[in-house]
Amino acid sequence: MSKILELQALRKYYATQKAVDDISFSIEKGSIFGLLGPNGAGKTTLLRMITGIFYPDMGEIVFDGQKFDPLNDIQQIGYMPEERGLYKKMKIGEQALYLAQLKGLSKAEAMQKIKFWFKKLEMETWWNKKVEDLSKGMSQKLQFVTTVLHEPKLIILDEPFSGLDPLNANLIKDEIFGLAQRGSTIIFSTHRMEQVEEICDHIVLVNLGKKVLDGSVSGIKQSFKENKFSIKLQGEQMNANNPAFTILEEKQGGYVLKINEGFQSNDILAHFLQQGVTIEAFNEILPSLNEIFIRLVEGSNAKTRSFQQVD
Amino acid sequence: MNKISLVAKREFLTRVQKKTFLLTTIGVPLLIFAFYALIIFFSVKSTDNFTIAVLDKANIFNGSIDSKKGSDVIFKFVKDDTSVLKNKLEQKEYDAYLYVPENYSITGKSTDSLLFRSAKTVGIMTREKIENRISKTLEEKRLMSMNISKSQLDSIQNQKESITFSSSSGKTENQTKVGLSYGVGFVSGFMIYIILFIYGTMVMRGVVEEKVSRIAEVIISSVKPFQLMMGKIVGIGAVGLLQFIIWGILIFAIQLLVPVLFPQLFEQMQSQPVQPGMMAAAETAKQSGALSGIMNGLSEINFTLIIGCFIFYFLGGYFMYASLFAAVGSAANEDMQDAQSLLLPIMMPIIFGIVIMMQAVNNPNGSLAVFGSLFPLTSPIVMMARVAHGIPDGVTVFQLVLSMVFLILGFFGTTWLAAKIYRTGILMYGKKVTWKELWKWAVKKN
Numbered sequence: 141m142s143k144i145l146e147l148q149a150l151r152k153y154y155a156t157q158k159a160v161d162d163i164s165f166s167i168e169k170g171s172i173f174g175l176l177g178p179n180g181a182g183k184t185t186l187l188r189m190i191t192g193i194f195y196p197d198m199g200e201i202v203f204d205g206q207k208f209d210p211l212n213d214i215q216q217i218g219y220m221p222e223e224r225g226l227y228k229k230m231k232i233g234e235q236a237l238y239l240a241q242l243k244g245l246s247k248a249e250a251m252q253k254i255k256f257w258f259k260k261l262e263m264e265t266w267w268n269k270k271v272e273d274l275s276k277g278m279s280q281k282l283q284f285v286t287t288v289l290h291e292p293k294l295i296i297l298d299e300p301f302s303g304l305d306p307l308n309a310n311l312i313k314d315e316i317f318g319l320a321q322r323g324s325t326i327i328f329s330t331h332r333m334e335q336v337e338e339i340c341d342h343i344v345l346v347n348l349g350k351k352v353l354d355g356s357v358s359g360i361k362q363s364f365k366e367n368k369f370s371i372k373l374q375g376e377q378m379n380a381n382n383p384a385f386t387i388l389e390e391k392q393g394g395y396v397l398k399i400n401e402g403f404q405s406n407d408i409l410a411h412f413l414q415q416g417v418t419i420e421a422f423n424e425i426l427p428s429l430n431e432i433f434i435r436l437v438e439g440s441n442a443k444t445r446s447f448q449q450v451d
Numbered sequence: 452m453n454k455i456s457l458v459a460k461r462e463f464l465t466r467v468q469k470k471t472f473l474l475t476t477i478g479v480p481l482l483i484f485a486f487y488a489l490i491i492f493f494s495v496k497s498t499d500n501f502t503i504a505v506l507d508k509a510n511i512f513n514g515s516i517d518s519k520k521g522s523d524v525i526f527k528f529v530k531d532d533t534s535v536l537k538n539k540l541e542q543k544e545y546d547a548y549l550y551v552p553e554n555y556s557i558t559g560k561s562t563d564s565l566l567f568r569s570a571k572t573v574g575i576m577t578r579e580k581i582e583n584r585i586s587k588t589l590e591e592k593r594l595m596s597m598n599i600s601k602s603q604l605d606s607i608q609n610q611k612e613s614i615t616f617s618s619s620s621g622k623t624e625n626q627t628k629v630g631l632s633y634g635v636g637f638v639s640g641f642m643i644y645i646i647l648f649i650y651g652t653m654v655m656r657g658v659v660e661e662k663v664s665r666i667a668e669v670i671i672s673s674v675k676p677f678q679l680m681m682g683k684i685v686g687i688g689a690v691g692l693l694q695f696i697i698w699g700i701l702i703f704a705i706q707l708l709v710p711v712l713f714p715q716l717f718e719q720m721q722s723q724p725v726q727p728g729m730m731a732a733a734e735t736a737k738q739s740g741a742l743s744g745i746m747n748g749l750s751e752i753n754f755t756l757i758i759g760c761f762i763f764y765f766l767g768g769y770f771m772y773a774s775l776f777a778a779v780g781s782a783a784n785e786d787m788q789d790a791q792s793l794l795l796p797i798m799m800p801i802i803f804g805i806v807i808m809m810q811a812v813n814n815p816n817g818s819l820a821v822f823g824s825l826f827p828l829t830s831p832i833v834m835m836a837r838v839a840h841g842i843p844d845g846v847t848v849f850q851l852v853l854s855m856v857f858l859i860l861g862f863f864g865t866t867w868l869a870a871k872i873y874r875t876g877i878l879m880y881g882k883k884v885t886w887k888e889l890w891k892w893a894v895k896k897n
Contacts, residue, residue: 188878193668224669242673
C-alpha cells in the first residue's frame with residue numbers, strides 16, 4: 141500500500157521549548173492512525189504542521205507522494221481541531237455551506253453533499269436552526285459533518301468523541317470506519333486509550349516532542365507483553381508448582397501465571413493436564429495500551445509542558 | 452483571492468441581514484429626521500393666526516405695523532379702553548393686546564414702555580416674530596424722524612463694506628467660500644475619524660468573536676490567516692460603504708422633502724439651522740447674511756475633488772487601521788478588557804489626527820498640518836481639512852499625491868505587520884498578551 145503522508149525528521153522549536161523534535165513516521169492510505177501522547181507532548185503542533193497552519197522549522201512533509209504544498213493540499217485535508225467551534229449566530233445549513241465552499245467545493249456540489257450527510261445523520265430538520273440552539277453533542281455532529289463533507293483524502297480528528305453520548309459516539313465511529321473503507325485515511329488524536337485500541341490500525345506515541353512508540357496496535361501489545369496468562373480451573377487443584385511458570389496471583393478457581401524463561405504456554409497446559417484438572421479457560425494477558433502509555437510516559441519522567449516556565 | 456471574497460461575502464451578508472443593521476442604517480437617520488420634523492412642526496404650527504389688538508394712544512405706529520403677507524401674526528388697531536380689551540382677551544376675541552402709553556416717544560426719552568399682555572404664555576417663536584416686527588417698524592419710524600427716507604435707508608443697508616481677500620496665487624477668495632471650506636473640511640475630517648473608530652472596532656469585535664467561539668482554527672485549516680483577516684476587513688468595509696451610501700441618499704431625500712413639507716420654514720431659515728448637512732453652511736450664512744452667498748461659495752468648492760478624496764482616504768484609512776484593530780483583536784482573550792489596554796496605542800494617532808485636523812482647517816499650510824497630512828497614520832483625517840480649501844490654496848498636487856502614496860505604503864506596512872501578529876494571536880489561548888509580546892510576534896520569522 142502506498143503512503144498518504146510521510147513525515148521526515150520534522151522539527152518545530154518555540155522560543156522556550158522543542159515542541160516537535162525530530163519526528164518521522166508514515167501513514168498508509170486507507171488506514172486509521174492514532175496519534176497519542178500526554179497533554180503538551182506536541183501533538184497539536186504536529187497536526188498544525190500537517191494541516192499547513194504552521195511551517196516546520198526543519199524536515200519535510202510528503203503528502204500523497206509529493207512535497208506538501210499547504211496552499212493546495214489543504215483542500216484534500218479535513219481537520220477537526222481540539223479547540224473547535226462554529227459561528228454561534230449563523231444558521232446551520234448556511235454554516236455548512238460556507239465551510240464547504242472554503243474547502244473549494246462549488247455551491248451546487250456543496251449543497252448536494254450537505255443534504256446527503258444531513259440525511260445520513262438525521263440532521264435534516266436542523267437547517268434553519270442556529271448553532272447556539274444546539275446541544276454540545278449536536279454541534280459536535282455538525283462539526284464532524286463539516287470536516288468530512290468535501291471527502292478529503294486525509295481526515296484529522298482531534299478528540300472527536302469528547303462530549304458525545306455513547307449512541308452518537310457509535311454513530312460517528314461507524315462513519316469513521318465507513319470513510320476509511322472508502323479510501324480516506326484518518327488520523328485520530330486522543331488520549332482515550334480504549335478508543336484507540338478499538339479503532340486504530342497503527343499508532344504513534346509522542347512524548348516531550350519525540351516519538352517514543354510506532355507500530356500496529358497488536359504488534360505493540362506483543363512487544364510489551366510480559367508473558368502473563370490467566371487460567372481457570374474446575375475443582376480442587378493440588379500442586380501448582382512447576383519450573384515452567386511462577387504464580388503471580390491466586391484467584392477463585394484459577395491463577396494468574398507468568399511463564400519462566402525458556403518455556404512455552406503449552407508447558408503450563410501440560411502441567412495442569414497431568415494434574416487431572418479440567419481447564420475451563422486459558423488465555424494470555426496482554427497489556428492494555430493504557431498501561432503501556434502510562435509506563436512509557438511515567439518512565440520518561442515527563443513533566444507536562446504546559447506547566448513549564450515560559451518567560 | 453477567491454477565498455478572500457468568500458470570507459468577505461459572509462462577513463458582509465451576516466452583518467447586513469441583521470435587524471440591527473437596518474435599524475442603525477435607516478432607522479437612526481429617520482429618527483433624527485422625525486425628531487427635527489416634530490420640533491419644526493410644533494414651532495411653526497403653534498401660532499395659527501395670532502391676533503393682537505393694538506391700542507396706540509401715542510399714535511406712533513400711525514395705524515400700521517410692518518405687515519408681511521401670509522404671516523400668522525395679525526395686528527389690529529383698536530380704540531377700546533384697556534379694561535374692555537382685558538375683557539375681550541378673556542372672551543378670546545384677541546390673543547393679546549399691545550398698549551402704547553400716551554407719552555411714549557419713539558426717540559426713547561420717555562419713561563413708559565410698551566406693554567404687551569396675552570391670554571396665554573406666548574411661544575418663543577411667536578414672541579420673536581412679534582418683537583421683530585414691532586422693533587423693525589419702530590426703527591423705521593425713528594430713522595424717519597431723523598429725516599432719513601426709506602429709500603436712503605435701503606441704499607445704506609445695501610452698501611456693505613467689502614474687503615477683497617486674495618491669496619498669493621492671485622485668486623480672489625470669497626469669505627463665504629473660506630467659511631464653507633472650513634465647514635466641509637471639518638465635517639469630512641470628523642467623519643473619517645468616526646469611521647475609523649466605528650468600523651475599526653467592528654473588525655476587532657469580529658476577530659475576538661471568532662477567537663472566543665473557537666472557530667478560528669477550523670477556518671484556518673481551510674484558508675490562510677491572511678485571507679481570513681483580509682476577507683473580514685473587506686467585508687466590513689463594504690458594510691461601511693453601503694451604510695454611507697444609504698445615509699447619503701437619505702440625507703439627500705430629506706433635504707428635498709423638508710421644503711415641501713414645511714414651506715414656512717424658510718421664514719426662519721436664517722436664524723434656525725435645521726438640516727444637519729447644512730449646519731456649517733448656516734453658520735456662514737449668519738456671517739454673510741445671504742443665502743445666495745452660500746450657493747455662490749458652494750459652486751466655488753471643488754466637490755468632485757473632495758468626494759474623490761473622501762472616498763480614497765475613507766478606504767485607505769479604514770484598511771490601514773482595520774488590520775491593526777484585527778491584530779489587537781487576535782491578541783485578546785474572552786475578556787474584552789485585555790483588548791482595551793492594547794487598543795490605546797492605536798487610538799493615539801487617530802486622536803492626534805483629529806487634533807491636528809482642527810488646526811489644519813484654520814491654517815491648511817501650517818507645518819503641523821503639512822506633516823499631519825503626509826504622515827499615513829494621521830493623513831486620512833488631516834488631509835480632508837486641507838483638501839476642502841482646494842488646490843493649490845489648501846494643498847499642492849505634489850503633497851496630495853505624496854500623501855496618497857504614503858497612505859498606500861502605510862496600508863501595506865500595517866497589514867504586513869498585523870498579519871504576522873494575527874496569525875500567532877488567533878491560535879493563542881489563555882495568555883494575557885502585552886505589546887512587547889505582540890512586537891515579538893511581528894518580527895519573528897514565519
